[in-house]
Amino acid sequence: xxxxxxxxxxxxxxxxxxxxxxxxxxxxxxxxxxxxxxxxxxxxxxxxxxxxxxxxxxxxxxxxxxxxxxxxxxxxxxxxxxxxxxxxxxxxxxxxxxxxxxxxxxxxxxxxxxxxxxxxxxxxxxxxxxxxxxxxxxxxxxxxxxxxxxxxxxxxxxxxxxxxxxxxxxxxxxxxxxxxxxxxxxxxxxxxxxxxxxxxxxxxxxxxxxxxxxxxxxxxxxxxxxxxxxxxxxxxxxxxxxxxxxxxxxxxxxxxxxx
Numbered sequence: 299x300x301x302x303x304x305x306x307x308x309x310x311x312x313x314x315x316x317x318x319x320x321x322x323x324x325x326x327x328x329x330x331x332x333x334x335x336x337x338x339x340x341x342x343x344x345x346x347x348x349x350x351x352x353x354x355x356x357x358x359x360x361x362x363x364x365x366x367x368x369x370x371x372x373x374x375x376x377x378x379x380x381x382x383x384x385x386x387x388x389x390x391x392x393x394x395x396x397x398x399x400x401x402x403x404x405x406x407x408x409x410x411x412x413x414x415x416x417x418x419x420x421x422x423x424x425x426x427x428x429x430x431x432x433x434x435x436x437x438x439x440x441x442x443x444x445x446x447x448x449x450x451x452x453x454x455x456x457x458x459x460x461x462x463x464x465x466x467x468x469x470x471x472x473x474x475x476x477x478x479x480x481x482x483x484x485x486x487x488x489x490x491x492x493x494x495x496x497x498x499x500x501x502x503x504x505x506x507x508x509x510x511x512x513x514x515x516x517x518x519x520x521x522x523x524x525x526x527x528x529x530x531x532x533x534x535x536x537x538x539x540x541x542x543x544x545x546x547x548x549x550x551x552x553x554x555x556x557x
Contacts, residue, residue, distance in 0.1 A: 338393030468512035
């Protein structure tokens, strides 16, 4: 198992799109009604707007990464210095943006947050603005990585979980589950977005093993303590007790001074 996961880390990291942390040029629009973000492709549901204190976004497929980009944080600023702040704002990716006109569709709160004080309505009138953006670490000071058992789970034959509050600047690309103290690991598949599932559910309290990658680096995180109790319940969020704080390893650009 360990040998396979080490190979998996190397394979994914070597083929991952590089330079996420560089500054990119694009455009951003906004949702006039933020309700689509609560039913977004990442599967966060009503918690989507809580992840970034309401400052969230739908991102294009190259950033969505077939769901691996869910929960990624980006610093976004518009290039109109008359209307916008120099720093911009930080957003969390919670949905897929299929538009070929913009890389981001921001929540209304995030869109107005890039404006200078008193210029919020002028930004809204524009609707679409030129932006610069870069990938930055997420920092959930008050939350560890957490697991929500989805309502679709059916004990004992089917388990679906959503990973929440993923800090740092990486992607979770593999998840395994086993009974605490056991070595019979069941591979979970990405159902969609941040939602993983399996029809081979071990009995008893459950532990997790995850593969986390970023740029040309990666590691395995094994949470050997109980993550889900034997009597896990649908809809309940369980704290893993672990924080992911890894920074993406890239050598293709140096934008440490921005923003």
